[in-house]
Amino acid sequence: MLIGYARVSTNDQNLDLQRDALSKAGCTRIFEEKKSGRAGTKRQEFYAALAYLRPDDVLVVWKLDRLGRSLVEMMRTIDTLRRQEIKFLSLTEHFDSETAHGRFALQMHGAMAEYFLDLNRERTMEGLKAALARGRKGGRTKKLSAGDIAAANALLKAGTIPVSEIAKRVGVSRTTFYAYFPSARASQQHGKAASAT
Structure with a gap:
Protein backbone atom coordinates (compact mmCIF):
# COMPACT_ATOMS: atom_id res chain seq x y z
CA MET A 1 0.00 0.00 0.00
CA LEU A 2 1.28 3.49 -0.87
CA ILE A 3 0.88 5.99 1.98
CA GLY A 4 1.54 9.66 1.25
CA TYR A 5 2.82 12.39 3.53
CA ALA A 6 2.51 16.05 2.50
CA ARG A 7 3.77 19.03 4.47
CA VAL A 8 4.13 22.78 4.00
CA SER A 9 5.84 25.04 6.52
CA THR A 10 3.24 27.77 6.99
CA ASN A 11 -0.51 28.25 6.81
CA ASP A 12 -0.01 30.58 3.81
CA GLN A 13 1.41 27.76 1.69
CA ASN A 14 -0.78 25.38 -0.30
CA LEU A 15 -0.74 21.58 -0.18
CA ASP A 16 -2.43 21.10 -3.59
CA LEU A 17 0.77 20.45 -5.57
CA GLN A 18 1.95 17.73 -3.19
CA ARG A 19 -1.55 16.27 -2.77
CA ASP A 20 -2.00 15.99 -6.57
CA ALA A 21 1.44 14.39 -7.06
CA LEU A 22 0.84 11.85 -4.27
CA SER A 23 -2.63 10.96 -5.60
CA LYS A 24 -1.23 10.55 -9.13
CA ALA A 25 1.50 8.24 -7.72
CA GLY A 26 -1.30 5.98 -6.37
CA CYS A 27 -1.37 6.80 -2.65
CA THR A 28 -4.48 5.36 -1.03
CA ARG A 29 -4.11 7.48 2.10
CA ILE A 30 -2.43 10.88 2.46
CA PHE A 31 -1.45 12.49 5.76
CA GLU A 32 -1.19 16.29 5.54
CA GLU A 33 -0.06 19.09 7.80
CA LYS A 34 1.12 22.68 7.90
CA LYS A 35 4.13 22.57 10.20
CA SER A 36 7.76 23.59 10.10
CA GLY A 37 10.28 20.83 9.43
CA ARG A 38 12.65 22.16 12.10
CA ALA A 39 14.01 19.66 14.60
CA GLY A 40 11.87 19.56 17.72
CA THR A 41 8.66 20.62 15.94
CA LYS A 42 5.74 18.36 16.88
CA ARG A 43 4.46 16.98 13.57
CA GLN A 44 1.42 14.96 14.63
CA GLU A 45 0.41 13.90 11.09
CA PHE A 46 3.94 12.77 10.29
CA TYR A 47 4.01 10.55 13.39
CA ALA A 48 0.49 9.34 12.58
CA ALA A 49 1.68 8.33 9.08
CA LEU A 50 4.65 6.44 10.55
CA ALA A 51 2.35 4.63 13.00
CA TYR A 52 -0.08 3.74 10.18
CA LEU A 53 2.58 2.09 8.01
CA ARG A 54 2.97 -1.70 7.98
CA PRO A 55 5.71 -3.97 6.53
CA ASP A 56 5.76 -3.82 2.70
CA ASP A 57 3.93 -0.47 2.69
CA VAL A 58 5.62 2.46 0.93
CA LEU A 59 5.92 5.92 2.48
CA VAL A 60 5.70 8.39 -0.42
CA VAL A 61 6.72 12.06 -0.22
CA TRP A 62 6.78 14.70 -2.92
CA LYS A 63 10.34 15.71 -1.99
CA LEU A 64 12.96 14.29 0.40
CA ASP A 65 13.02 17.41 2.59
CA ARG A 66 9.36 16.78 3.56
CA LEU A 67 10.79 14.28 6.07
CA GLY A 68 12.62 17.05 7.97
CA ARG A 69 15.02 19.97 7.78
CA SER A 70 18.23 18.07 8.52
CA LEU A 71 19.79 15.49 6.23
CA VAL A 72 20.81 13.43 9.25
CA GLU A 73 17.21 13.41 10.53
CA MET A 74 15.90 12.36 7.09
CA MET A 75 18.38 9.50 6.82
CA ARG A 76 17.55 8.36 10.35
CA THR A 77 13.85 8.19 9.42
CA ILE A 78 14.56 6.25 6.23
CA ASP A 79 16.80 3.81 8.12
CA THR A 80 14.06 3.27 10.74
CA LEU A 81 11.58 2.53 7.93
CA ARG A 82 14.03 0.07 6.34
CA ARG A 83 14.42 -1.81 9.63
CA GLN A 84 10.61 -2.07 9.82
CA GLU A 85 10.53 -3.44 6.25
CA ILE A 86 8.75 -0.31 5.02
CA LYS A 87 9.81 1.07 1.66
CA PHE A 88 10.37 4.72 0.81
CA LEU A 89 9.76 6.77 -2.32
CA SER A 90 10.54 10.43 -3.00
CA LEU A 91 8.83 11.56 -6.20
CA THR A 92 10.95 14.62 -7.07
CA GLU A 93 14.41 13.06 -6.57
CA HIS A 94 13.27 9.58 -7.71
CA PHE A 95 14.62 7.96 -4.54
CA ASP A 96 12.98 4.56 -4.53
CA SER A 97 14.19 2.05 -1.94
CA GLU A 98 12.83 -0.72 -4.22
CA THR A 99 15.42 -0.09 -6.97
CA ALA A 100 19.20 -0.55 -6.93
CA HIS A 101 19.66 3.05 -8.11
CA GLY A 102 17.33 4.39 -5.40
CA ARG A 103 19.07 2.42 -2.65
CA PHE A 104 22.47 3.61 -3.90
CA ALA A 105 21.31 7.26 -3.97
CA LEU A 106 19.93 6.96 -0.43
CA GLN A 107 23.19 5.37 0.78
CA MET A 108 25.14 8.23 -0.82
CA HIS A 109 22.92 10.73 0.99
CA GLY A 110 23.48 8.81 4.23
CA ALA A 111 27.25 8.83 3.71
CA MET A 112 27.12 12.59 3.05
CA ALA A 113 25.08 13.14 6.22
CA GLU A 114 27.62 11.17 8.24
CA TYR A 115 30.49 13.05 6.58
CA PHE A 116 29.01 16.46 7.50
CA LEU A 117 28.36 15.30 11.07
CA ASP A 118 32.00 14.19 11.41
CA LEU A 119 33.18 17.43 9.82
CA ASN A 120 31.16 19.49 12.31
CA ARG A 121 32.56 17.44 15.20
CA GLU A 122 36.13 17.98 13.94
CA ARG A 123 35.55 21.74 13.55
CA THR A 124 34.11 21.94 17.07
CA MET A 125 37.09 20.05 18.52
CA GLU A 126 39.57 22.23 16.59
CA GLY A 127 37.79 25.36 17.83
CA LEU A 128 37.91 24.14 21.43
CA LYS A 129 41.64 23.31 21.10
CA ALA A 130 42.36 26.76 19.65
CA ALA A 131 40.38 28.44 22.46
CA LEU A 132 42.20 26.33 25.08
CA ALA A 133 45.56 27.32 23.59
CA ARG A 134 44.56 30.96 24.12
CA GLY A 135 43.63 30.26 27.73
CA ARG A 136 39.88 30.03 27.22
CA LYS A 137 37.89 26.97 28.04
CA GLY A 138 34.90 25.82 26.00
CA GLY A 139 31.59 24.82 27.43
CA ARG A 140 28.93 26.63 29.36
CA THR A 141 29.38 30.11 30.76
CA LYS A 142 30.73 30.16 34.30
CA LYS A 143 28.11 30.36 37.02
CA LEU A 144 28.56 32.74 39.92
CA SER A 145 29.14 31.27 43.36
Missing part, protein backbone atom coordinates in the same frame (compact mmCIF):
# COMPACT_ATOMS: atom_id res chain seq x y z
CA ALA A 146 27.27 32.55 46.43
CA GLY A 147 30.41 34.49 47.41
CA ASP A 148 30.66 36.09 43.95
CA ILE A 149 27.00 37.14 44.13
CA ALA A 150 27.45 38.66 47.59
CA ALA A 151 30.58 40.56 46.48
CA ALA A 152 28.93 41.78 43.30
CA ASN A 153 25.87 42.93 45.27
CA ALA A 154 28.08 44.92 47.65
CA LEU A 155 29.93 46.56 44.76
CA LEU A 156 26.67 47.38 42.99
CA LYS A 157 25.26 49.00 46.14
CA ALA A 158 28.43 51.06 46.58
CA GLY A 159 27.90 52.41 43.07
CA THR A 160 31.55 53.41 42.61
CA ILE A 161 32.60 50.77 40.06
CA PRO A 162 31.09 50.30 36.58
CA VAL A 163 29.13 47.11 35.91
CA SER A 164 31.69 45.97 33.29
CA GLU A 165 34.44 46.14 35.93
CA ILE A 166 32.36 44.23 38.52
CA ALA A 167 31.59 41.53 35.92
CA LYS A 168 35.31 41.28 35.14
CA ARG A 169 36.18 40.94 38.84
CA VAL A 170 33.78 38.02 39.34
CA GLY A 171 34.97 36.41 36.08
CA VAL A 172 31.89 36.55 33.85
CA SER A 173 30.78 38.49 30.79
CA ARG A 174 28.52 41.51 31.15
CA THR A 175 25.66 39.52 29.55
CA THR A 176 26.02 36.73 32.14
CA PHE A 177 26.27 39.34 34.89
CA TYR A 178 22.99 40.94 33.80
CA ALA A 179 21.34 37.50 33.85
CA TYR A 180 22.13 37.40 37.59
CA PHE A 181 21.47 41.10 38.22
CA PRO A 182 18.80 42.37 35.78
CA SER A 183 18.25 45.46 37.93
CA ALA A 184 21.88 46.49 37.24
CA ARG A 185 21.06 46.85 33.54
CA ALA A 186 17.97 48.94 34.28
CA SER A 187 19.84 51.23 36.66
CA GLN A 188 22.73 51.64 34.20
CA GLN A 189 20.34 52.54 31.37
CA HIS A 190 18.59 54.98 33.71
CA GLY A 191 21.97 56.53 34.59
CA LYS A 192 22.88 56.93 30.92
CA ALA A 193 19.51 58.57 30.18
CA ALA A 194 19.94 60.98 33.11
CA SER A 195 23.47 61.99 32.04
CA ALA A 196 22.28 62.59 28.49
CA THR A 197 19.70 65.21 29.60
